Amino acid sequence: MRALIWTLARFFRIDARLTRIERGVIDAVGSQLNSSARRVWEKQVQAIYKIQRLPGGVEVDFYMRDGKGQSPTVLPRFSHVDEFVIAKVTIDIPAARAHLKASVWCVSGRLFSIEYEGSVRYLDEVLGADPTSELHLSAQLTNEASALD
Numbered sequence: 001m002r003a004l005i006w007t008l009a010r011f012f013r014i015d016a017r018l019t020r021i022e023r024g025v026i027d028a029v030g031s032q033l034n035s036s037a038r039r040v041w042e043k044q045v046q047a048i049y050k051i052q053r054l055p056g057g058v059e060v061d062f063y064m065r066d067g068k069g070q071s072p073t074v075l076p077r078f079s080h081v082d083e084f085v086i087a088k089v090t091i092d093i094p095a096a097r098a099h100l101k102a103s104v105w106c107v108s109g110r111l112f113s114i115e116y117e118g119s120v121r122y123l124d125e126v127l128g129a130d131p132t133s134e135l136h137l138s139a140q141l142t143n144e145a146s147a148l149d
Contacts, residue, residue: 022051024135040076057124089103096123
C-alpha cells in the first residue's frame, strides 16, 4: 500500500515543499496585503501540508489543516466565501529572458492555487541549472483583495 501511495504521489508530484518560484509568488502576494490580511495569509501558508502540482506545470494546488497537536485552533480565513483571484503575478528570469504570468486563487477564504498562463517547468529548469539566477516577481492585487480585512 505504501508503494502505491508513493507512486501516486510521485506521479502527481504531491509534496509539501514549495519550489523557489512558488515561495516567490506567495511572498510577492503577501507583501502587497495590509497587515491584518498578511497575518491571515502567513498562517495559511504555514498550515500547508500538501502541494499538488498538476501535470504540465500549469497549476499548483495547496491543502492546509486547521491547527495541529492536542488543542487545534481554527485556521483564519478571509471573509470572502466564494472563489476569487487574490492577485496576478508576473515572474521573470532576466538572464534567460523567460517570463510567465500567474493567477493566485483563494477558495472559501483560503489560499488554494497558483494557475500559470503556460507551463512553469522551463523557469524551474532554468533555476535548477543556475540557482544564482535572479528571479523577479511582481504582484498586483485584484479588487477583491483590496477589500480584505
